[in-house]
């Protein structure tokens with residue numbers, strides 16, 4: 001974290017806990033309004049400027065009732081308070097965006113409290129949005145990074161792209177890490193402030209505003225400007241700048257018809273926001289993010305992985321509304337976010353480390369690093385047509401007919417196990433060792449998920465057991481020709497059939513009905529064989545996972561849709577997601593809305609499919 005950043009942060013290993021920072025901004029009274037001493041808000045003990053927190057007092061000028069709240073900073077009604085907020089609160093967040101952190105700045109408050117003035121500003125006094133853009137552009141120049149913007153609004157609980165000429169609704173997806181994905185949201189590169197002003201002002205004009213009894217130009221939607229920083233085509237970090245619509249008391253706005261409907265949607269979404277804050281503050285087991293589009297968007301900023309700054313805006317002449325705003329603001333201040341680097345930044349680092357590890361291992365074994373072999377290890381089938389067709393069959397099994405299976409009988413079995421063949425390669429024993437350093441990387445993800453989700457683990461174990469059983473069956477039938485036999489050759493050489501039925505001891509050891517062998521040496525040999533078989537099964541599983549992921553990364557839309565559980569929308573989203581960053585593990589599927597269990601079931605079905613096909617094909621082989 002930046003040493004200067006005002007965001008309250010506690011470092012915890014690779015991630016850090018950062019509380020939502022909440023500052024108060026008071027707009028001036030309009031010119032003709034009563035004098036400043038009618039202001040309902042004041043700072044207890046004065047504003048020390050650099051104090052770590054301030055106590056704010058809200059006083060009802062009519063009843064003299066007063067209440068105090070603690071916040072992180074106070075910005076009084078001076079003309080330049082937006083610039084001050086920018087310099088002290090927002091500017092320190094920007095370097096983090098270039099290092100892979102995300103941030104959110106949101107203006108919250110009642111209608112007419114100055115949120116749009118704070119975020120958007122006016123020509124003479126630019127708001128936090130243009131000020132942020134300007135700093136990001138100058139940092140891009142220094143670092144060689146690029147900036148892109150997206151701009152959208154949440155109107156009547158639906159999201160609309162503000163940079164598109166034609167109305168374009170966007171869908172929201174969020175993953176298990178709280179990362180929000182907006183499907184179909186456009187983004188445009190910005191190289192200068194004039195690029196920005198051109199695109200942004202068009203967006204501002206499209207945003208819905210209307211005259212109400214409390215504000216001449218009142219926002220009817222929540223507006224979100226996203227500025228992303230990219231380096232070598234990969235998003236490093238981004239900042240969401242959010243101008244919320246204000247809470248409205250409809251006894252005072254005089255809203256009717258569509259204005260009233262808009263107002264009720266605005267109030268509902270802000271109520272959902274207060275429920276989220278309440279749940280987070282009270283450690284409730286369920287945080288109701290899904291109650292509204294607004295809370296889904298804010299998921300990463302409230303209790304998520306992003307740094308967050310709330311600018312609570314007050315109209316000093318509105319006691320009741322100010323009380324409501326400050327009350328929620330003070331509660332939001334206790335929310336902790338678990339700040340971590342954007343995974344898109346972390347991943348290449350891990351990859352490089354693994355390559356280095358593999359290289360070191362090869363050298364220690366006196367083997368030359370052949371680029372050909374390295375490619376085969378990283379992605380056994382990458383770039384070949386065979387890859388696509390063979391892996392595609394993983395998901396096609398349900399529609400495959402017996403006749404098709406029979407047709408596959410000769411080469412079919414080979415095709416079905418192309419995965420295993422490519423995994424183990426020509427030099428089976430040597431290739432198996434090459435996998436050792438990589439195993440930990442690729443198994444890491446499913447294992448971590450398995451810990452979280454025991455049912456998923458059961459599924460996977462069940463799947464693996466079936467896999468073993470079926471492999472054993474095939475081993476019996478295809479001792480001569482089976483590619484699997486080639487793949488399992490080290491086991492074969494150790495475990496010669498020694499029973500009357502000609503089954504290998506491996507099969508006996510895998511079934512509980514098999515009588516125990518009495519001789520100690522035989523038992524040890526058998527145990528060793530079992531261990532090897534287990535190791536090979538695990539490697540095979542790892543290989544299948546890799547192939548499946550490879551397929552998801554390379555298949556076209558139609559091919560993806562042949563996988564059970566993937567419809568057109570999901571296929572399109574996979575293509576869009578992998579365009580930004582290729583899928584690296586099964587758990588990446590959770591980013592597009594699958595639960596951990598669904599991911600495991602999806603893979604399980606595909607694995608069973610390939611084996612079912614092979615077994616049925618095998619029965620027709622003479």
Ligand SMILES: Nc1ncnc2c1ncn2[C@@H]1O[C@H](COP(=O)(O)OP(=O)(O)OP(=O)(O)O)[C@@H](O)[C@H]1O
Pocket residue numbers: 027028078079109110111112113114115116117118215217218219220244245246247313
């Ligand atoms: N610092 C300021 N100096 C001068 N005028 C201000 C200042 N802050 C806010 N205002 C004025 O107050 C009025 C209301 O502000 P604004 O539209 O930003 O409120 P809002 O909170 O966004 O309201 P809504 O939720 O209805 O959209 C505007 O006319 C704006 O120009």
